[in-house]
Structures are given as C-alpha cells and as structure tokens.
Amino acid sequence: xxxxxxxxxxxxxxxxxxxxxxxxxxxxxxxxxxxxxxxxxxxxxxxxxxxxxxxxxxxxxxxxxxxxxxxxxxxxxxxxxxxxxxxxxxxxxxxxxxxxxxxxxxxxxxxxxxxxxxxxxxxxxxxxxxxxxxxxxxxxxxxxxxxxxxxxxxxxxxxxxxxxxxxxxxxxxxxxxxxxxxxxxxxxxxxxxxxxxxxxxxxxxxxxxxxxxxxxxxxxxxxxxxxxxxxxxxxxxxxxxxxxxxx
Amino acid sequence: xxxxxxxxxxxxxxxxxxxxxxxxxxxxxxxxxxxxxxxxxxxxxxxxx
Numbered sequence: 079x080x081x082x083x084x085x086x087x088x089x090x091x092x093x094x095x096x097x098x099x100x101x102x103x104x105x106x107x108x109x110x111x112x113x114x115x116x117x118x119x120x121x122x123x124x125x126x127x128x129x130x131x132x133x134x135x136x137x138x139x140x141x142x143x144x145x146x147x148x149x150x151x152x153x154x155x156x157x158x159x160x161x162x163x164x165x166x167x168x169x170x171x172x173x174x175x176x177x178x179x180x181x182x183x184x185x186x187x188x189x190x191x192x193x194x195x196x197x198x199x200x201x202x203x204x205x206x207x208x209x210x211x212x213x214x215x216x217x218x219x220x221x222x223x224x225x226x227x228x229x230x231x232x233x234x235x236x237x238x239x240x241x242x243x244x245x246x247x248x249x250x251x252x253x254x255x256x257x258x259x260x261x262x263x264x265x266x267x268x269x270x271x272x273x274x275x276x277x278x279x280x281x282x283x284x285x286x287x288x289x290x291x292x293x294x295x296x297x298x299x300x301x302x303x304x305x306x307x308x309x310x311x312x313x314x315x316x317x318x319x320x321x322x323x324x325x
Numbered sequence: 326x327x328x329x330x331x332x333x334x335x336x337x338x339x340x341x342x343x344x345x346x347x348x349x350x351x352x353x354x355x356x357x358x359x360x361x362x363x364x365x366x367x368x369x370x371x372x373x374x
Contacts, residue, residue: 109347117340118327129332132339175358178350186339193335292347294355303358310365313372 087305094298098183101295108288115281123278132276134188134282138289139182140208146176146293147239147246148210150218151168154236164305165230169239171300172194175293180212204261207248214242278317 084090116134123130153169156162187205188198199205218238225231273279332335 115339117336122330126326127332128329129335131329131336135339135343176351178346182346183344185342187341189335193332292351296350299358300354303361304355304363306358306361309360310368313365313368315366317372 082160082162085160085164087164090164091302091305096304098295098298101298102289105288105291105295108291109283112281112284112288112290114287116278116285118285120281122264126194129190129193130278132186133278134285136183136186136190137282139186139288141286142289142293143176143179143208143211144246144250146172146179147215147242149297150176150239151243151246154239157232158236163232163308164301166228166236167304167308168297168301169235170222170232171223171304172293172297175296175300175304177212177219177291178216179293180208180215183207184212202261204249207245210282211242211245211249214238214245214294218242 084093112135120131122128150169150172153165153172156165157169187208191200192198218235221235221238222231225234266295273283
C-alpha cells in the first residue's frame with residue numbers, strides 16, 4: 079500500500095470518514111481534560127501568578143499556527159511536483175484553520191503580555207515574524223478566492239506558501255536567531271532545565287495533543303468539503319456542455 | 326472557580342475569545358460541509374436523471 083493511493087479523492091474520502099470520528103473524539107477529550115486540568119487544578123506560577131494559565135492556549139495554538147503552515151508547504155510541494163489535486167485542496171482547507179490558530183496565539187499573547195511585560199505588543203522578532211505569518215495566511219486565502227481557475231490558483235498559492243515559509247521558520251526560531259526582545263525562549267525543550275515545571279508540563283502536553291487532533295480533524299473534514307465542491311463544479315460543467323450540445 | 330487574583334481579566338478574556346474562535350471554525354466548517362454535500366448530491370441526481 080502506498081501513501082499516493084490517497085491522492086485518489088474517493089480513497090481519501092473513505093479514509094477520512096473512518097478517521098474523523100476518532101479525531102473529533104480525541105480532540106474533544108484532550109481539550110476538555112487539558113483545559114479543565116490547566117484552568118482549575120494547576121497552581122499559580124511564583125512569578126507570573128494565575129496568568130500562567132494562558133499557557134494552555136497560547137503555546138498549543140502558536141505551535142499549530144506554525145505547523146499548519148509547514149503542512150501547507152508539504153501539500154503545496156506535492157501539488158507542484160506531482161499535481162495531485164487532493165494535496166492542493168488540503169493546503170487550501172488548512173489555511174483558515176491556521177488563521178484561527180494564529181489569531182488565538184496573537185490574542186492570548188497580547189492579553190498575557192499586558193500584565194507581565196506592561197504592554198500589549200512590542201516589535202520583538204518573534205512577535206513581528208508571527209504577525210507577518212498571519213498576514214501571509216490572509217494573503218494565501220485571498221489569493222485562492224481571487225483566482226477563478228483552480229489549477230492556476232493552486233500554482234500561485236503554492237508559490238506564496240513557499241515564500242511565506244521564511245516567516246514560519248522565523249516565527250519558530252526567532253528567539254534563537256536574535257538574542258533580544260521580550261519574548262521568552264521555548265516553553266517546551268528537550269533540555270529539562272529550560273522546560274516548564276512538570277506541574278504545568280503534563281496538562282500542557284494534553285492540550286497540545288488536543289490542538290493537534292482538532293487541527294487534523296478540521297483539515298480532513300474541510301478537505302473533504304473542498305473535494306465535493308470540485309466534484310459539484312465538474313458535474314455542473316458537464317451538464318452545461320451537454321445542454322449546449324443538445325441545443 | 327479558582328482565585329485568579331489581579332490576572333482574572335486577562336485569563337478570562339484569553340479563554341473566552343479562544344474558545345469562541347475554536348467553536349466558530351468548527352461550526353462554520355461543519356455547516357459548510359453539510360451544505361456542500363447536499364448540493365453535490367442534488368447535482369449528482371440531476372446528472373443521473
């Protein structure tokens with residue numbers, strides 16, 4: 079069995095129908111447990127007080143905002159190289175989910191920053207690259223909507239995705255490239271010294287699992303919707319051609 | 326409800342807006358998915374007929 083089998087829309091829809099109930103369920107359970115645990119049953123941080131509870135939304139959403147773009151990059155590259163329509167549609171389906179994740183990360187970062195840093199916003203390398211990534215998401219969706227021919231739209235949005243990847247990488251690694259700015263280093267690290275304390279870490283991992291499952295469920299479901307839109311358009315075009323021929 | 330002290334406003338805004346955005350993308354995706362599925366089925370019936 080090859081992964082490329084799922085470039086066939088019928089096989090892709092069959093697989094997603096089987097996976098979706100599990101992914102929706104996993105997302106609901108992990109988000110329910112993780113957010114309840116984080117909000118109600120974790121202690122305050124010795125320096126940041128109860129504001130640390132924002133970490134259960136901010137870190138998973140920021141992680142997914144960046145990784146959603148990388149998923150779109152992979153799908154765009156598959157489209158450019160192999161011309162599989164399902165991959166182009168999957169990239170298109172992921173973009174609005176990425177926008178929501180980026181918005182959550184930006185909003186929670188601002189309301190967390192205000193009491194801790196004393197400002198809603200600062201032109202810090204990580205924050206700035208994240209804002210530019212958000213604008214790239216908006217541009218990506220606008221470009222899909224602006225071009226009528228779906229193959230041309232897929233080509234141009236794939237190129238835009240390649241360019242925007244620079245800012246996805248910067249958003250991820252800005253704190254390592256520039257040793258400046260207000261934003262702290264990574265909350266999750268393989269170095270135990272840098273990691274957040276276990277009491278915050280475990281519910282945070284549960285929330286991250288919930289966000290990953292939610293992202294996968296949304297992208298699979300929305301890709302199915304895009305495939306059906308494409309099929310409906312193809313059927314309508316065929317009907318119109320038949321009507322013209324008969325007339 | 327835990328005692329959020331002086332950070333109550335920030336924490337509650339963060340949770341409120343985030344959960345609203347998540348609910349919005351889920352509901353809109355499901356709503357559009359159902360509408361598109363119904364349209365496709367209708368078009369398929371037309372083309373079969």
